[in-house]
Amino acid sequence: MKVLVNLQVVPIGTEVSVSRYIAACVNELDAAGLHHELHANGTNIEGEWDAVFTAIRHCHEAVHALGAPRIQTFISVGTRIDCDQSLQDKVTSVARRQS
Amino acid sequence: MKVLVNLQVVPIGTEVSVSRYIAACVNELDAAGLHHELHANGTNIEGEWDAVFTAIRHCHEAVHALGAPRIQTFISVGTRIDCDQSLQDKVTSVARRQS
Amino acid sequence: MKVLVNLQVVPIGTEVSVSRYIAACVNELDAAGLHHELHANGTNIEGEWDAVFTAIRHCHEAVHALGAPRIQTFISVGTRIDCDQSLQDKVTSVARRQS
Amino acid sequence: MKVLVNLQVVPIGTEVSVSRYIAACVNELDAAGLHHELHANGTNIEGEWDAVFTAIRHCHEAVHALGAPRIQTFISVGTRIDCDQSLQDKVTSVARRQS
Numbered sequence: 001m002k003v004l005v006n007l008q009v010v011p012i013g014t015e016v017s018v019s020r021y022i023a024a025c026v027n028e029l030d031a032a033g034l035h036h037e038l039h040a041n042g043t044n045i046e047g048e049w050d051a052v053f054t055a056i057r058h059c060h061e062a063v064h065a066l067g068a069p070r071i072q073t074f075i076s077v078g079t080r081i082d083c084d085q086s087l088q089d090k091v092t093s094v095a096r097r098q099s
Numbered sequence: 100m101k102v103l104v105n106l107q108v109v110p111i112g113t114e115v116s117v118s119r120y121i122a123a124c125v126n127e128l129d130a131a132g133l134h135h136e137l138h139a140n141g142t143n144i145e146g147e148w149d150a151v152f153t154a155i156r157h158c159h160e161a162v163h164a165l166g167a168p169r170i171q172t173f174i175s176v177g178t179r180i181d182c183d184q185s186l187q188d189k190v191t192s193v194a195r196r197q198s
Numbered sequence: 199m200k201v202l203v204n205l206q207v208v209p210i211g212t213e214v215s216v217s218r219y220i221a222a223c224v225n226e227l228d229a230a231g232l233h234h235e236l237h238a239n240g241t242n243i244e245g246e247w248d249a250v251f252t253a254i255r256h257c258h259e260a261v262h263a264l265g266a267p268r269i270q271t272f273i274s275v276g277t278r279i280d281c282d283q284s285l286q287d288k289v290t291s292v293a294r295r296q297s
Numbered sequence: 298m299k300v301l302v303n304l305q306v307v308p309i310g311t312e313v314s315v316s317r318y319i320a321a322c323v324n325e326l327d328a329a330g331l332h333h334e335l336h337a338n339g340t341n342i343e344g345e346w347d348a349v350f351t352a353i354r355h356c357h358e359a360v361h362a363l364g365a366p367r368i369q370t371f372i373s374v375g376t377r378i379d380c381d382q383s384l385q386d387k388v389t390s391v392a393r394r395q396s
Contacts, residue, residue: 001159006305006338008270008373013181013214016267016379023394037337038391040384041303041373044337049159053152060100060148060178069214070179072206074272076305076338076371079159080169082112082313087337094335097320105206105239107274107369112313115280115366122295136238137292139285140204140274143238168313171305173274173371175206175239181214186238193236196221199357211379247357251350258298258346258376268377277357278367280310 001049004087006076008042009059011068024066025059032058037087042074046087049079100148103186105175107141108158110167123165124158131157136186141173145186148178199247202285204274206240207257209266222264223257230256235285240272244285247277298346301384303373305339306356308365321363322356329355334384339371343384346376 011021026043029036032055035046045052056075063071110120125142128135131154134145144151155174162170209219224241227234230253233244243250254273261269308318323340326333329352333342342349353372360368 001156004337006303008303010208010210010270012179012208012210012212012216014211016211016377017390018210019390020394022391026391026395038388039336040301040334040341040387041375042338049156053156057100057148057152064178064180069181071177072208072270073176073178074373075174075176077172077174078170078338079163079172080111080313081163082168090337091335093314093316094319094323097317098323103238105204107204109307109309109369111307111309111311111315113310115278115310116291117309118291119295121292125292125296137289138237139202139235139242139288140240140276171307171369175272177239179214189238190236192215192217193220193224196218197224199354210377247354251354255298255346255350262376262378267379268375270373270375273372273374274369275372276367276369277361278309279361280366 001079002084003047003049003052004078004085004090005045005052006042007045007056008074009063010072011063012070012072014068021063021066021068024062028058028062029055035087044087100178101183102146102148102151103177103184103189104144104151105141106144106155107173108162109171110162111169111171113167120162120165120167123161127157127161128154134186143186199277200282201245201247201250202276202283202288203243203250204240205243205254206272207261208270209261210268210270212266219261219264219266222260226256226260227253242285298376299381300344300346300349301375301382301387302342302349303339304342304353305371306360307369308360309367309369311365318360318363318365321359325355325359326352341384
């Protein structure tokens, strides 16, 4: 099953700047060969369910390995069976309807 | 890796009352033998990473099988390596600090 | 406009145990006179849009005042115009459909 | 209090394609004069707490006015008192740490 995901990883119990943890997470998405797009409040990911959620587990493992004792992660995951839709399709379909 | 999860499944392109889809999803969590607690905005789940996310995939499959063409699901997932914490521990630790 | 909300406040750049911050937030909901229910991954709140989001702003102010330099908060907010629904109604409507 | 927000609005009880509702919501953000950036799983917004959450209420009102009987919206909101950070700053700070 194909999924479109937004992933936002929040390390807890660390220093206030968390960008090095987020970078480690993004590296795991790269290592998994998943299409992903970083934005200001997370990373959009496109892929198969199992591949995506295994990669997100690897993100958690990498962020803990860097010293974060606790992580709270927010995932928005979309699936549909009526059509095949990419990350880019979603942006395009809204943009062409804006006034 | 143990996870504490809040799962909120939102069927799209269906009738306005979605409770039968949510019930089908909760049945999948039961079938997976996972500890879970229904509340007004989702279901809290406690278990191992792979078991929990496989069960959530089964939820999506069950909700699609009931006729929902599209699903948007919101997952909050917490992991920690400094201690072992249950769903109940989280409620208790806040409650004992309230004024 | 009436809203049903799940609120999950995550302090960043603090100690790993965040229950005292969450308790301060819940106290703000009490102070606002809002109906709310604590669970393992957040607090469900029922109220009018402006009252609820003003109270959540007060939560952020209280958590910062306790020393948290940064907060990431996750809010799921539901509105509907086809019927009036309470937090309890949502649980009941799923529970009566479970096998 | 300045906020950085990700907003994902999900109409329920409508047709399966929801882009016209999302476009109406984005128009409300424009009307409010808020800086925002559409991406595949939501819209990032930068502004003052009250202005942002008032605009999001206007989104709900506009989406209901278009015929959606029910809406579930997911909001991730960040505040910090240690520094001033823009949407662009967040992307830049992760990107410069990636391997």
